Amino acid sequence: MVTAALRxxxxxxxxxxxxxxxxxxxxxxxxxxxxxxxxxGAIFDGRHDHSRRRQAIIDATPELQERELIKLATLATTxxxxxxxxxxxxxxxxxxxQAAMAVFRVxxxxxxxxxxxxxxxxxxxxxxxxxxxLIAGPPAKAHT
Amino acid sequence: MVTAALRxxxxxxxxxxxxxxxxxxxxxxxxxxxxxxxxxGAIFDGRHDHSRRRQAIIDATPELQERELIKLATLATTxxxxxxxxxxxxxxxxxxxQAAMAVFRVxxxxxxxxxxxxxxxxxxxxxxxxxxxLIAGPPAKAHT
Numbered sequence: 001m002v003t004a005a006l007r008x009x010x011x012x013x014x015x016x017x018x019x020x021x022x023x024x025x026x027x028x029x030x031x032x033x034x035x036x037x038x039x040x041g042a043i044f045d046g047r048h049d050h051s052r053r054r055q056a057i058i059d060a061t062p063e064l065q066e067r068e069l070i071k072l073a074t075l076a077t078t079x080x081x082x083x084x085x086x087x088x089x090x091x092x093x094x095x096x097x098q099a100a101m102a103v104f105r106v107x108x109x110x111x112x113x114x115x116x117x118x119x120x121x122x123x124x125x126x127x128x129x130x131x132x133x134l135i136a137g138p139p140a141k142a143h144t
Numbered sequence: 145m146v147t148a149a150l151r152x153x154x155x156x157x158x159x160x161x162x163x164x165x166x167x168x169x170x171x172x173x174x175x176x177x178x179x180x181x182x183x184x185g186a187i188f189d190g191r192h193d194h195s196r197r198r199q200a201i202i203d204a205t206p207e208l209q210e211r212e213l214i215k216l217a218t219l220a221t222t223x224x225x226x227x228x229x230x231x232x233x234x235x236x237x238x239x240x241x242q243a244a245m246a247v248f249r250v251x252x253x254x255x256x257x258x259x260x261x262x263x264x265x266x267x268x269x270x271x272x273x274x275x276x277x278l279i280a281g282p283p284a285k286a287h288t
Contacts, residue, residue, distance in 0.1 A: 029278050069213045094250045095271060096278050102242035106235050127239060132279050134173050134240050135272070 009071060015039045016075055017082040029088050033100035034128065036079060040104065041121035048117060055112045076101040103127045153215060159183045160219055161226040173232050177244035178272065180223060184248065185265035192261060199256045220245040247271045 019035035027035075044051060058064045079097035084090065107127040111120045163179035171179075188195060202208045223241035228234065251271040255264045 030280070066210065066214055069217050070210055073213050091250050091254055091271065092274065092278055094253070095247065095275050098246035098250055099243050099275055099279060102246045103239065106238045106242055109238070110235055127235065128279070130236065131239050131243055134236055135243060135276050136174070136280070 005067075009074070011043065012040060012071075012075060013078055015043050016079055020079070020082040020086060023086070027086070029083060029092055029096040032083055032086060032088070033079065033096050034125075036082075037100055037104055037124050037128075038121050041107075041124045044108075044111070044120050048111070051112050072101055072105060099131070100128075103131055149211075153218070155187065156184060156215075156219060157222055159187050160223055164223070164226040164230060167230070171230070173227060173236055173240040176227055176230060176232070177223065177240050178269075180226075181244055181248055181268050181272075182265050185251075185268045188252075188255070188264050192255070195256050216245055216249060243275070244272075247275055 016036045016039065019039045020032045023032055023035055058068060076097050079100065080090075080093045083093035083097060088096070104124060107120065107124040110127075111118050111123050160180045160183065163183045164176045167176055167179055202212060220241050223244065224234075224237045227237035227241055232240070248268060251264065251268040254271075255262050255267050
């Protein structure tokens with residue numbers, strides 16, 4: 001069980017940092033994390049039923065929820081290190097990677113709870129676009 | 145010790161959700177979380193030395209690091225609920241609150257490791273502005 005969990009974390013880590021290392025020189029932080037999340041999202045292709053069953057177990061087990069939090073935090077730290085390796089300075093590297101993992105978390109939650117056959121990479125892209133709009137503020141609202 | 149930790153979490157929760165509940169009608173998600181983080185940041189005013197000592201203990205204790213992660217996740221969930229109470233639908237509520245806690249985390253880390261007398265609310269505001277720029281992509285880079 002521990003070995004399976006470790007293998008799983010290794011696979012996620014590889015999917016996350018591989019595209020960052022392989023990106024063209026001068027790629028912007030947003031391009032690097034978009035590529036990273038797209039690659040992680042693709043891991044779950046064809047695994048929706050499995051992921052739904054797994055999530056039901058996690059939902060019922062606080063200890064597993066904590067382990068998931070730790071895993072996500074570890075992945076965020078790893079992603080920030082991969083960004084620094086590509087010349088992105090701090091705090092930009094940590095800000096972008098933490099925000100990216102926040103997007104992944106919300107997108108994964110939507111995907112895993114969708115009873116249909118949703119497309120995780122598409123939900124991730126849409127969530128990033130949503131976040132961009134949300135933190136930019138309302139588009140057509142007068143500030144008084 | 146547990147009681148002190150609980151009181152601390154209660155104070156943080158109150159600082160976080162109070163401004164959300166008190167914001168004017170029609171406030172945008174970004175305005176709500178900016179007010180929430182400003183209020184949380186103000187809690188740490190005059191507590192830099194204490195926070196630095198506390199962080200040194202956390203840095204040396206993996207179990208406390210996990211507890212901090214759980215606390216931040218709890219605060220993010222609470223903030224998302226407060227946003228929904230103000231009529232922000234999902235997934236906007238979760239996206240904004242998770243991103244806000246990501247910003248808080250990076251800003252707090254910068255603040256607590258700064259040997260001077262830094263201003264946490266100012267670092268939080270700067271970090272949000274940085275994130276906006278980062279996820280908007282590079283300002284003057286030609287895409288091919």
